[in-house]
Amino acid sequence: MKEERMLILTMLNEGKITADEAVNLLNALTKSSEDKKSDFDNFARGVKFRATSFAERAEPKVKKAAKGIKQKSVEVFSNLKERIMDKTAQAEVTAGASEEFDYVDLNKEADDLSEKTDRDPEMARNEDTLPIE
Numbered sequence: 001m002k003e004e005r006m007l008i009l010t011m012l013n014e015g016k017i018t019a020d021e022a023v024n025l026l027n028a029l030t031k032s033s034e035d036k037k038s039d040f041d042n043f044a045r046g047v048k049f050r051a052t053s054f055a056e057r058a059e060p061k062v063k064k065a066a067k068g069i070k071q072k073s074v075e076v077f078s079n080l081k082e083r084i085m086d087k088t089a090q091a092e093v094t095a096g097a098s099e100e101f102d103y104v105d106l107n108k109e110a111d112d113l114s115e116k117t118d119r120d121p122e123m124a125r126n127e128d129t130l131p132i133e
Contacts, residue, residue: 004029 005026012022 008017008022008025008029011017012019017025
């Protein structure tokens with residue numbers, strides 16, 4: 001804007017324009033600058049208004065969604081916790097009941113097989129003759 005003013009004053013000094021024309025040009029230049037500032041201020045106010053309005057409309061929806069997500073998360077984690085506890089209890093019962101049983105059965109089978117292979121070395125070489133239950 002400074003350059004435009006200098007150009008107007010130079011034209012006035014050189015006699016290319018009259019003093020009234022220079023005043024009119026300088027006023028127009030100032031008004032143009034003020035209009036731009038005013039336009040920007042209006043634009044900024046409009047953006048602020050729209051952003052605030054959007055935020056006010058969105059806030060209850062966001063809160064509702066967050067509440068729903070929280071409730072669903074609690075449900076999912078509660079169900080998951082129950083399933084883990086059930087599986088753990090089942091595993092403990094299964095392990096407790098069958099651990100001794102399996103251990104006794106496996107030892108008995110191993111002893112039996114050992115006795116049979118001791119008596120019949122051919123049986124140890126032929127897997128088809130091993131007892132499978």
